[in-house]
Amino acid sequence: MANEPQIQQDDEVMLLNMGPQHPATHGVLRLVLALDGEVIRECTPVIGYLHSGFEKTYESKKYQQCVTLTDRMDYLNPLGNNLAFALAVEKLLGVEAPPRAQVIRVLLAELTRIQSHLVGLGSNGLDLGASSPIMYAFRDREMLLDIFEMVSGQRMMTSYIRPGGLAKDIPPGFEEAVQRFIDYFPEKLDEYHGLLTRNPIWMDRMVGVGKLTAEQCLELGVTGPMLRAAGIPRDLRKDMPYSGYESYDFQVVTRTESDCYARYLVRMDEMRESLKIVQQALNRIPDGPYVLDDFKHAYPPRQLISDQMEALIHHFKLATEGYRVPPGEVYSAIESPRGELGFYIVADGSGKPYRVHVRTPSFTNLQCLPVMAKGGFIADLVNMIAAIDPIMGDVDR
Amino acid sequence: MGVEEKLPGSLQVIVTKLANWGRQGAIYPLTSGLACCAIEMMSASMGRYDIARFGSEAFRATPRQSDLLIVSGRVSMKMAPVLRRLYDQMPDPKWVIAMGDCASSGGVFNNYAILQGVDRIIPVDIYIPGCPPRPEMLLQALQTLKMKILHEGDIHGRI
Amino acid sequence: MAASEGLLQAVAEAIGDGLLATDEDRAGAPILVVERGSLLKVCRLLRDGEWGFTHLSGVWGVDYLAMGLEPRFAVVYYLYSPSLRSRVAVKVPLEESDPVVPSVVEIFPTANWHERETFDMFGIRFEGHPNLARILMPDDATIHPLRKDVPLGGEEVEFTHNAERIRRQRAAESPEVSRN
Amino acid sequence: MPAQYLPIAVLFWTLAAFTLVILALTRLLGPYHPTPSKTIPYESGMTPLMPARRRFHVRFTLVAMLFILFDIEIVFLYPFAVVMRQLKLFGLVEVLAFVLVLLVGYFYLWKKGAFDWE
DSSP states (O other): TTTSOOOOTTTOOOOEOOOOOOOTTSSEEEEEEEEEEEEEEEEEEEEETTOOOOOHHHSSSHHHHHHHHTTTTTTTTTHHHHHHHHHHOOOOOOOOHHHHHHHHHHHHHHHHHHHHHHHHHHHHHHHHHHHHHHHHHHHHHHHHHHHHHHHHOOOOOOOOOEETEEEEEETTHHHHHHHHHHHHHHHHHHHIIIITTTTTHHHHHHHSSOOOOOHHHHHHOOHHHHHTHHHHHHHHOOOOOOOTGGGGGOOOOOSSSSSSSHHHHHHHHHHHHHHHHHHHHHHHHOSOOOOOOOOOOOOHHHHHHHHOOHHHHHHHHHHHHHHOSSSSEEEEEEEEETTEEEEEEEOOOOSSSEHHHHHEEHHTTTTTHHHHHSSBHHHHHHHHHHHHHOOHHHHHH | OOOHHHHHHHHHHHHHHHHHHHHOOOOOOOOBBBHHHHHHHHHTSSTOGGGGTOOOOOBSSGGGSSSSEEEEEEBBBTHHHHHHHHHHTSOOOOOEEHHHHHHOTTTOOOOBBBBBGGGGGGSEEEEEESSSOOOOHHHHHHHHHHHHHHHHEEETTTO | TTHHHHHHHHHHHGGGGEEEEEEEESSOOOEEEOOGGHHHHHHHHHSSSSTOOOOOEEEEEEOOOOTSSOOOOOEEEEEEETTTTEEEEEHHHHHHEEEEOOOTTTTTHHHHHHHHHHHHHHEEEEEOTTTTTOOSOOOOOEEEEEEETTTTOOOOOOOOOTTHHHHHHHHSSSSOOOOO | GGGHHHHHHHHHHHHHHHHHHHHHHHHHHHHHHHOOHHSSSSSSTTSSSOSSSOOOOOOOOHHHHHHHHHHHHHHHHHHHHHHHHHHHHHHHHHHHHHHHHHHHHHHHHHTTTSOOOO
């Protein structure tokens, strides 16, 4: 098979599958390892075990139906995926979401980033045998899932951010719930620091493991926390701001050692920065419409349909054939918890996208695993995978 | 399956009931998270929903030690033979829960890449709707499975 | 984008008639439609030139069959310049008869898996790629799914009116699933 | 004389009986349907690329032997520790001689390079 590492078959090397079903591969990733005792000579990732034909399915769905598909790609960053798709379609339509929607989008995208890092941190600890961090991480994550459920009715697959604005307005009690989380979370972060950061076993297993030089990261097109851990302050929220990010003040967290420990610390500090953004966003949620109210892109509210003929026509058009997007193509990317998440959409003027390609961060970041793993031990391979934090739905699309 | 086959007449019914009662006490699931439902499966085994109350918190890494295969996520065509092999490598008695729409029927993905329902390749005991199903639904599925095991008849179907 | 005027002239000088057309995508990034012979030269120019397009976001293909555009396939390269904070796209139109394009793995090593995925999805071959094999589809797959002439696949959905027929068909085709 | 060793015999026989009974029970009562696909070795869901029975580097056996050697040494120290008070100076000298002998072996191994892994 083309995927087996091409090495000469001397008796010293053993080929082993760290296969699709493995507790430490964060999903259905398969690694074909050429082992010399415990040292990894060659590590070849084989992916595709969760290939779900997203890009082909997009082509047969209307624009508003595609939103529900975007949730299922990077299932730890549903709102981020919705936001990336919504921004791309809005650029095609040449419209902007109303200010209220933009602020709420930033707020929810940052909460999703915290939630995604919590799962990444928890499973990183679980991979290395520390089974308590994941318990604490999921306890805090449940509070975030309650907020998402309050906003959209669904814990994970929210489909809440749609082209043109939001699905519904935020319910009463949303601000208090977010404020409660903002006051509650920083001390929990310190709890994680106390639990893990200075823990001798944790440092022995993480410091100096999976080193990548900055040039290797740039060459392999790595983006996100892994690149920032190599000392390169590249963050799309700062470089190419979208949805109003330029008006929030937050730091781009970087380290220089570029090993697993640095990536862990970057993710921990990023959660603190996200919390600052959430606080600023919460303080400035403006009033006004939560969606473009020309009803060409979003369903008009229920009560308007009964008494306004025009709203009824819009509703009927949207329900049957969806809104038409003028022909053209666009590539717009956001900063997902794993890196640059970009949607490339070609529109042919009909109600369905002609071609949607998603540039996902995990797919590209996973390419540096063979470079990192060569010469290391199997035990270190486990926490290199956790440091890349790949989501297989993101990789295999 | 096992001791029940070897015993004569009415004694077999009693022993089967006893065996069923023993088997449903602690069902060890296999750690095989496929996609989004796996994250909800993890939430179900964490503090808030706590699958440990039903004896299933020990997610075994290998099929050799697990009794229950929770198919949590969409099964792609590339993953189908692997899943069948995992199911075969589990010792008897074994059960399967198809968690979520994608495992039960292909769900949102009616296309070339996804197996339209995992019951095409392995016999499924419990189907859970939802995308992803809430952790409580997974716990209720576990309860239903326990009821099913309790009333599982011996090979002569006398329960 | 301020950079685009200087950029277009420089590229036009560098490859002359290799630059077939220029366009712009809805986010304002210029699109250079380039003939495949001068692709590598353009990529090197963009990367090492004064604009510093050092980050290749990705490589993917587009099949224009249903849109009726003449050169059926196109391979799209999106480059990003951290210093200018702007993007540029390079598009290489390919005939259906020989969808082959030189591989840019030497210039941008990140393109390795992207090109394998484009080959897997479209059947576009990349000359000089170290290990051009399928990456997402099963290895014994024969179709290139993202081509417009390949159907979406999947099955007819069962409703009350056709459930009976479909179940009979399926029972006939696939045997009962054995427990062991 | 044999009465003194009775407890050891009882211990040995109960252990042997206990294991044999367990093995017999599982063999008799447990369901046993070895289908071909069930008996192939488990390798994360894939068919194994290479048979697991392979020749390994000698250093693995070396480490195992050295471990057993020094582990038995520690086991002998346990009974000594129990009666250390009664044995007074004589016991101490005795055990030091014992440890010294093993220490010589330890340094010999160290110099021969048995401990460095590459």
